[in-house]
Amino acid sequence: MRRKFFVGGNWKCNGTSDEVNKIVSTLNAGQIPAADIVEVVVSPPFVFIPCVKIGLKPEFQVAAQNCWVKKGGAFTGEISAEMLANLSIPWVIIGHSERRALLNETNEFVGEKVAYALSQGLKVIACVGETLEEREAGTTMQVVAAQTKAIADKISSWDNVVLAYEPVWAIGTGKVATPAQAQEVHAELRKWLETNTKPEVAASTRIIYGGSVNGSNCKELGGQQDVDGFLVGGASLKPEFIDINQGC
Numbered sequence: 248m249r250r251k252f253f254v255g256g257n258w259k260c261n262g263t264s265d266e267v268n269k270i271v272s273t274l275n276a277g278q279i280p281a282a283d284i285v286e287v288v289v290s291p292p293f294v295f296i297p298c299v300k301i302g303l304k305p306e307f308q309v310a311a312q313n314c315w316v317k318k319g320g321a322f323t324g325e326i327s328a329e330m331l332a333n334l335s336i337p338w339v340i341i342g343h344s345e346r347r348a349l350l351n352e353t354n355e356f357v358g359e360k361v362a363y364a365l366s367q368g369l370k371v372i373a374c375v376g377e378t379l380e381e382r383e384a385g386t387t388m389q390v391v392a393a394q395t396k397a398i399a400d401k402i403s404s405w406d407n408v409v410l411a412y413e414p415v416w417a418i419g420t421g422k423v424a425t426p427a428q429a430q431e432v433h434a435e436l437r438k439w440l441e442t443n444t445k446p447e448v449a450a451s452t453r454i455i456y457g458g459s460v461n462g463s464n465c466k467e468l469g470g471q472q473d474v475d476g477f478l479v480g481g482a483s484l485k486p487e488f489i490d491i492n493q494g495c
């Protein structure tokens with residue numbers, strides 16, 4: 248089964264309204280491949296989502312960078328999955344390593360969040376990845392399998408999930424995983440899905456790579472058999488993001 252390439256741009260906690268307008272203009276002026284070849288999703292900070300959604304041409308979809316774990320209510324400062332669905336925001340990133348590390352989001356909490364977001368009709372970019380210490384200790388696969396299992400345990404369908412492998416040591420460091428390193432983990436993750444879910448899930452679920460992806464390294468990474476796209480951080484704020492989409 249052919250998996251449609253997926254490129255996400257995670258803007259993280261960056262941007263002023265002027266900068267956001269500039270990025271929107273740059274993206275609108277760029278050419279990206281047809282929607283049946285690549286799915287492109289940009290993820291601005293919450294406050295900018297409505298203007299980005301209105302301003303961007305329809306070839307681009309939008310994603311939130313997080314949502315609350317359950318139904319909304321008395322949770323000051325949180326944004327619920329229902330709110331995102333209500334505003335027709337189709338995607339949400341869940342379990343980014345920055346939230347796992349800085350906000351103590353556990354594997355179980357991430358799994359619950361993914362399940363709740365899916366139950367509200369959102370599509371999820373679910374992130375997994377090991378730290379440098381874990382890689383050096385030879386535990387990469389155990390770590391990403393445990394993170395994936397915590398999600399698999401809570402959901403009944405992977406149809407609306409994209410799995411993002413983002414090694415923590417490659418995020419924002421300029422130290423990109425080699426194509427072989429990325430392919431090795433992606434293939435293992437696919438094997439994990441095959442063994443622990445269903446072969447169809449393993450064949451159809453997109454596994455994308457994130458960590459210092461840019462216009463120069465995207466082609467070789469994207470050429471790996473089990474790399475179905477990218478989750479781009481820093482370079483998604485630059486015109487280079489268009490090149491990353493064209494290069495696939």
Ligand SMILES: O=C(CO)COP(=O)(O)O
Binds near residue numbers: 257459480482
């Ligand atoms: O965290 C990332 C995407 O979610 C990757 O960030 P960088 O591309 O800046 O390394």
